[in-house]
Amino acid sequence: MRGLILSGGKGTRLRPLTYTASKQLVPVANKPVLFYGIEALVAAGITDIGIIVGDTHAEIEAAVEDGSRFGARVTYLRQDAPRGLAHAVLVAEEFLKGERFVMYLGDNLLQRGITSLVEEYERLGVDCEILLTKVPNPSSFGVAQLDANGRVMRLVEKPKDPPSDLALVGVYLFNDLIFEAARAIQPSARGELEITDAIQWLIDQGLRVRHEILQGWWIDTGKKDPLLESNRLVLDTLTPRVDGAVDDESRIEGRVVVEAGAEIVRSTVRGPAIIGEGTRVVDSYIGPYTSVANDCEIVDSELEHSVLLDRSRVVSAGRVSDSLIGKDAEVVRSEATPRATRVMLGDHSRVELA
Numbered sequence: 001m002r003g004l005i006l007s008g009g010k011g012t013r014l015r016p017l018t019y020t021a022s023k024q025l026v027p028v029a030n031k032p033v034l035f036y037g038i039e040a041l042v043a044a045g046i047t048d049i050g051i052i053v054g055d056t057h058a059e060i061e062a063a064v065e066d067g068s069r070f071g072a073r074v075t076y077l078r079q080d081a082p083r084g085l086a087h088a089v090l091v092a093e094e095f096l097k098g099e100r101f102v103m104y105l106g107d108n109l110l111q112r113g114i115t116s117l118v119e120e121y122e123r124l125g126v127d128c129e130i131l132l133t134k135v136p137n138p139s140s141f142g143v144a145q146l147d148a149n150g151r152v153m154r155l156v157e158k159p160k161d162p163p164s165d166l167a168l169v170g171v172y173l174f175n176d177l178i179f180e181a182a183r184a185i186q187p188s189a190r191g192e193l194e195i196t197d198a199i200q201w202l203i204d205q206g207l208r209v210r211h212e213i214l215q216g217w218w219i220d221t222g223k224k225d226p227l228l229e230s231n232r233l234v235l236d237t238l239t240p241r242v243d244g245a246v247d248d249e250s251r252i253e254g255r256v257v258v259e260a261g262a263e264i265v266r267s268t269v270r271g272p273a274i275i276g277e278g279t280r281v282v283d284s285y286i287g288p289y290t291s292v293a294n295d296c297e298i299v300d301s302e303l304e305h306s307v308l309l310d311r312s313r314v315v316s317a318g319r320v321s322d323s324l325i326g327k328d329a330e331v332v333r334s335e336a337t338p339r340a341t342r343v344m345l346g347d348h349s350r351v352e353l354a
Helices: 033-043 057-064 085-091 115-124 177-184 195-204 224-235
Strands: 002-007 048-053 073-078 101-105 108-110 128-134 142-146 152-157 166-174 209-213 218-220 251-253 256-258 263-265 268-270 273-275 280-282 290-292 297-304 313-321 330-332
Touching: 002 033, 002 085, 033 057, 033 101, 033 108, 048 057, 057 073, 085 101, 085 177, 085 195, 108 166, 108 224, 115 128, 115 166, 115 209, 128 195, 152 195, 152 209, 166 195, 166 218, 177 195, 195 209, 218 224, 251 256, 256 268, 268 273, 290 297
Parallel strands: 002 048, 002 101, 048 073, 128 209, 251 268, 256 273, 263 280, 273 290, 280 297, 297 313, 313 330
Antiparallel strands: 101 166, 108 218, 128 166, 142 152, 142 166
């Protein structure tokens, strides 16, 4: 089998971070989300992987390279614009033709990986297999309706009146017939070739479409709060490790990773938390469920349940929680008078003041 990871798209729900960066490279527990997907495919024995890329192709290619660091061989496939998941399948047709394959959305995280799903798909030899999970807001997803025998009878993309609470998780298993299906459908009202329509075409042709109900958690990391939630869940699995420098006046409590080159000075780090390489934490408190990336500076501040990207600075900022702070960003307290809150924010930013 081969793998197809979708890493195009514009990441509008994570702006302003994604004006300058790929949403699939935003880190969870200091590892880009995309890397979890590649690792899940390799763990399932799939090492020949195509990655659909768009405007952020240079950044993704620089991060993943040829895939050898993951034990994979990666081929990059350019999609000129986000025209839908079924369109991405057609873009990859030459790479995938003649192979069964897994399509994996690059901004998704699954607790249990996909190994058992791949094994079951290969054993049964069905034409398509989809993964479903119950969600409280099905109108935000592709939704499946099952018949009285528990078989998939209908799929609807983001319905106003959902026929069920079973959403499609961003993992799909296909054979060659999906290319015929993708060519047979028309763009939806939003101008995209929907994968739900392509799978519905398979169902309407009487082909074998099987579903499995997800075991464990699944998160689409495309918004801030789900990203922080996935960071929390992954940090809960940390194996503690201190490779950096921690002085005698500091305390490390619980599941904490301090990477090589990091420095903790007169501070408390209470896990689960991870401190990246070259980061300095001085006279500060790092609370649970916080990921601080590489070469950051935290001074005289408190952080909790937050994700900081490379080279960010938080200095004399008081208490910061439930936050996502981008690369080279600064949160500092100004001593200038008159005292005021001074901000420089990009489009689609949000600030909540104490």
